[in-house]
Amino acid sequence: MDRKVGRYVRKIMPAKSKKIRTGKVEKYINSITSSGKGVFMGLIDPEKHTPAKGAKLAKMMYEGGADIIMLGGSIGAQGHALDDMARRIKESVSIPLHIFPGNIGNITKHADSTYFMSLLNSKNPYWISGAQALGAPMVKKYRIEAIPTAYLVFEPGQTVGYVGEAKLLPREKADVPVAYAMAAQYMGMRFAILESGSGAPEPVPLEIVGAIRKTTDLNIVIAGGVKTPDHARALIKAGANCIHIGTKIEDEKNPLEQAKKFARAIHMKNGK
Numbered sequence: 001m002d003r004k005v006g007r008y009v010r011k012i013m014p015a016k017s018k019k020i021r022t023g024k025v026e027k028y029i030n031s032i033t034s035s036g037k038g039v040f041m042g043l044i045d046p047e048k049h050t051p052a053k054g055a056k057l058a059k060m061m062y063e064g065g066a067d068i069i070m071l072g073g074s075i076g077a078q079g080h081a082l083d084d085m086a087r088r089i090k091e092s093v094s095i096p097l098h099i100f101p102g103n104i105g106n107i108t109k110h111a112d113s114t115y116f117m118s119l120l121n122s123k124n125p126y127w128i129s130g131a132q133a134l135g136a137p138m139v140k141k142y143r144i145e146a147i148p149t150a151y152l153v154f155e156p157g158q159t160v161g162y163v164g165e166a167k168l169l170p171r172e173k174a175d176v177p178v179a180y181a182m183a184a185q186y187m188g189m190r191f192a193i194l195e196s197g198s199g200a201p202e203p204v205p206l207e208i209v210g211a212i213r214k215t216t217d218l219n220i221v222i223a224g225g226v227k228t229p230d231h232a233r234a235l236i237k238a239g240a241n242c243i244h245i246g247t248k249i250e251d252e253k254n255p256l257e258q259a260k261k262f263a264r265a266i267h268m269k270n271g272k
Contacts, residue, residue: 014168023145025068025096025113026190029242032067033219036269038236040262041221042066043100043246044089045073045198046082055088057255062093063261064159067269069093070244071111072100075196077106086110099144100223104135113145117193120150120180124165149191150184150218152177154204158197158224161220171204174211181212189218194240196224198247203231206238213239237271 013179022030032039042061044054058069069089071082086108089097099107099114107114116139119127123211139146139235153166169177181192194204203225212220222225222235222246245262252258 001239005179008116021160023113025098025145026147029068029219033241038232038240038266038268038271039067039242040065040260040266041068041070041098041113041242042249043070043072043223043244044085045105045246046071046106046185046248047073048250049085051081051085051088054085055092057250058089059092061063061249061259062095064249064256065263066095066245066259068096068098070098070100070246071108072106073102077175079101082106082108083110101135102160102241104131104138107135107138107142109142109144111142111144113147114139115149115151115191115193116146117149117151117191118189119153119164119166120184121152121167121169122164123167127164147191148189149193149221150181150187150189151193151195152180152184152270153197154208156197158200160197160224170206174208177208178211178215179202180238181216185216185218191221192216192218192223193223193243193244198224200225202227203235206234209235209238209240229261232262233265233271235271236266236268 029039040237044057086097087110090110094113100157122128152169153161154169155171157166157168184192196203219241221242222240226232226243226245227248241259243266249255249258
């Protein structure tokens, strides 16, 4: 092996490398979904809050019943600000801290896990495989659990659709997103995020969620447009496994009570 290559490999690899297996966070998620309940993933956008406020919000989500705290946004904080917020959150809660990355700079060594995701319907190869190649060594170096994930962006797409240069998936035709989801599973991905965009008027239609549930074994994650606990409950009943809730808790006067309402809806077995 070339000396430069050897030094690089030793730098990013632990002393004893192991085969990639399902990690602790993914097993934790699967333990919840196998009971028929949904997973409440509380999302905090690092760009919107100071590290102290972000940690306070994370604690309220945790006390309200969130199963996982996530950090992420389409245009998010990075570097010291992200590290500081992540560290404070880890000190405040005892549930996993998961990254919903907007780009390669949104990785922090304080996270337990990250979606290692590909925006399959992007028109730009950077978002399909380029960013992943650039970010992989950092994920390996920090020993962050990587969860193989397809990212599918639907109409209207909002900021993420614009930034990710997505060819937005239709809301009226299930065959196109179902084909993408099936492809994701055949490529070895275990999760699929169905994203409408933060602040979207509605989440992905129930019919599409149900169709993907019937045709794949993926963990289905709903992001964007989930405005009420009733929305969340209906999505779990339709076949979703995990629900991202961010804005509708962040913007509330009483985030703790709102978190409790979403937790009750998402944790109902099979949405009932």
